[in-house]
Amino acid sequence: MTHRIIIFTGGKLGEWALEHIAEGDLLIGADSGAKFLVQQGFRPDIAIGDFDSVSDADLILIREQSLQTIACDPIDKDFTDTEMAFRLALDLKPQEIVMLGALGTRFDHSLANVHLLSLAEEIGIHASIIDQHNMIFLASAVTTIHKRNFPNVSLLPLTMEVAGITLRGFQYPLEEAKLTIGMSLGISNVLLEETGVLSFSEGKLLIIQSRD
Incomplete structure (x- = not known):
């Protein structure tokens, strides 16, 4: 069982986010979150998304530097890139999931990402969203x-x-x-x-x- 998965996604990211990476973490980059990891010298275990937020050259680099890349059509999909990454993380059954870059200027995306925490809580996986100013998670009993x-x-x-x-x-x-x-x-x-x-x-x- 994977102990912890960290998802880097397309909201606000910076050097602060890299401080949360520990040895043994499985790294998932969602769309431009994968670009961020690669630019910072990390190899995502999985890069996932429609990659409509990165250039063709960026996508080539992401494919080269990621251990696995899962790309989908930007129109014919039911989930946001973050939700695809989160559901993939749930399937891997880790003990913990941390989302970085899940908050940003798009409040609709930020709120939807907060709601994702409920999916993890329902199957007993601790999940949280962290940025420079906030840590968000669902309480247990x-x-x-x-x-x-x-x-x-x-x-x-x-x-x-x-x-x-x-x-x-x-x-x-x-x-x-x-x-x-x-x-x-x-x-x-x-x-x-x-x-x-x-x-x-x-x-x-x-x-x-x-x-x-």
């Missing part, structure tokens, strides 16, 4: 939250309702609280120590750790 470099912690329901939310170790504790779509009660909490514990009983709950 009991979740230990580590401060790392993200002091702010926000909770947002991904289902119409999330029930039984309890927070320990936060500036603003909750006890058996309920969040529904449209509520801002869970926004901008702060950990008092390096870790805190969250639990809930029903629904799907997004954790967004952030820094300014």
Whole structure:
């Protein structure tokens, strides 16, 4: 079993993203994310997408430098490049998936990528989206939250309702609280120590750790 897969996709990327690569990670480059990896001297294990965001010369280089390239028609496809990469990662059954470059100027793509986290949660794979200012993941029934470099912690329901939310170790504790779509009660909490514990009983709950 592959321990961790990192997907580089076509949103905002920079040198910060390379710091997340560790020995043994399987690297997937989605469209221009593959170009980014190659330009930074990495060989993607898999490059995937319609590659409409790269030039013909870039695509030749991607094919040369990637261990495997999966190209599809830019019109006749049902999924975004990121979703194709994510579903491929799920099929490989890793313990963890990290998406880098999944947030950017296109809010529709960013939101769709956040929704992809639910696909992993349903089959017991931990998945997250990370950029310079945010780390986003779905909470499990009991979740230990580590401060790392993200002091702010926000909770947002991904289902119409999330029930039984309890927070320990936060500036603003909750006890058996309920969040529904449209509520801002869970926004901008702060950990008092390096870790805190969250639990809930029903629904799907997004954790967004952030820094300014």
